[in-house]
Amino acid sequence: MNNSISGEHFEQTYREGNPPWVIGAPQPAVVELERQGWIGGSVLDPGCGEGEHTILLTELGYDVLGVDGSRTAVVRARDNAAERGVAARFEVADAFDLGTEPRFDTVVDSALLHVFGEVERRAYTRSLHAVCAPGAVVHVLALSDAEDAGGPRLSAEQVRDSFGAGWLVESLRPEVYRGVANEEYAARLGVSPNEQVDTAAWLARVRRI
Numbered sequence: 001m002n003n004s005i006s007g008e009h010f011e012q013t014y015r016e017g018n019p020p021w022v023i024g025a026p027q028p029a030v031v032e033l034e035r036q037g038w039i040g041g042s043v044l045d046p047g048c049g050e051g052e053h054t055i056l057l058t059e060l061g062y063d064v065l066g067v068d069g070s071r072t073a074v075v076r077a078r079d080n081a082a083e084r085g086v087a088a089r090f091e092v093a094d095a096f097d098l099g100t101e102p103r104f105d106t107v108v109d110s111a112l113l114h115v116f117g118e119v120e121r122r123a124y125t126r127s128l129h130a131v132c133a134p135g136a137v138v139h140v141l142a143l144s145d146a147e148d149a150g151g152p153r154l155s156a157e158q159v160r161d162s163f164g165a166g167w168l169v170e171s172l173r174p175e176v177y178r179g180v181a182n183e184e185y186a187a188r189l190g191v192s193p194n195e196q197v198d199t200a201a202w203l204a205r206v207r208r209i
Contacts, residue, residue, distance in 0.1 A: 014072040020180040022049060023196055026056045027110050029141050029175045029203055034060065038139065038205070041105025044131065046095055047112030051077030051088060057108075058088040065104075067093035096123045098131045107138040111177060113162060114142040114154045121162035129166050132208040138167075140204040143177055147200035159202050168207045175203035 013019045030053050033039055039062065045054045048066030050073060057064045058081070066088065068074050074090045081088040095112065107128060116124055128138060145153040154162075160169050176198040186193040 011070045011072055014070050014076065018180070019049075020182055021111055023178055023180060024052070026052045027141060027178055029177070029201070030108055030110055030139075031056070033108070033139055038137065039106050039108065041133075041136075042103055043106045043108060044098075044104040044128075045108050045110075046093075046098070046128070047109065047115075048077060048090065049073050051080050051090060053108055053110060054088045054090065055081050055084055055086050058086050059084070064088065066090045067095075067098070069094060096120070096127050098127045100130050102131060102133045102136075104132050105136050107132065107136065109138060109140045109142075111141060111143065113140050113159070114152050118158070118161075121158075122164055125163050125167065129208060134208060136208040138204075138206045138208065140202070140206065141175060141177060142202050142204070144174065144200040144202050146174070154202065156202060159204050163206050166209055168209050169204060170207055171203075171205040173203055175201045177201035 039057065043057055043062050043064040045064060045066040048054050048068050051066050054064050054066030066077060071092050074092050077090045113121060140159065142159055143151060143153045145155045156172055159172060163169055178196055178198050181189060181191055181193065181195050181197045183193045186195060189197060191197060
């Protein structure tokens with residue numbers, strides 16, 4: 001696999017402190033998707049991190065499973081859910097081997113796809129295809145190359161090319177992703193370190209066919 005961030009990197013980042021993608025709340029784009037009625041049925045939250053989206057959707061009555069390759073992230077997610085009094089479900093799982101049972105109707109991928117290299121992105125979407133029911137919808141919020149804010153970023157073409165046979169890209173539009181500015185990025189923007197900022201992203205809607 002190529003040009004990706006390793007699972008060990010994420011595990012270490014969670015162990016060392018708060019990662020820049022942890023904002024203590026769901027991404028506004030995901031909140032809006034739910035408000036618009038784009039989430040339904042059985043939901044998978046891959047790369048769930050500390051569980052913000054799984055907890056939100058569970059609170060709203062959805063059947064949701066949050067999975068992450070980082071054990072530390074999953075422990076934190078479970079703790080966060082317990083603090084909120086929400087019976088959210090979390091599991092440690094390999095994004096490239098999610099199973100073979102087509103059991104999910106909606107997938108909410110918030111900032112996972114873009115951390116993979118080209119070959120890995122295709123392996124990941126094949127894994128998603130195996131666990132998505134026919135007609136299922138995958139929502140992808142991925143950092144966009146329209147803005148240089150550090151970290152891995154994708155072009156619109158790379159997002160589209162991540163989905164091969166068995167997928168239909170129905171929509172791909174600009175969005176924003178909210179994160180925490182590190183010192184370098186904060187200096188570039190003229191904001192305080194650790195301040196929350198919005199950066200360019202793509203929001204894709206892809207249907208499993």
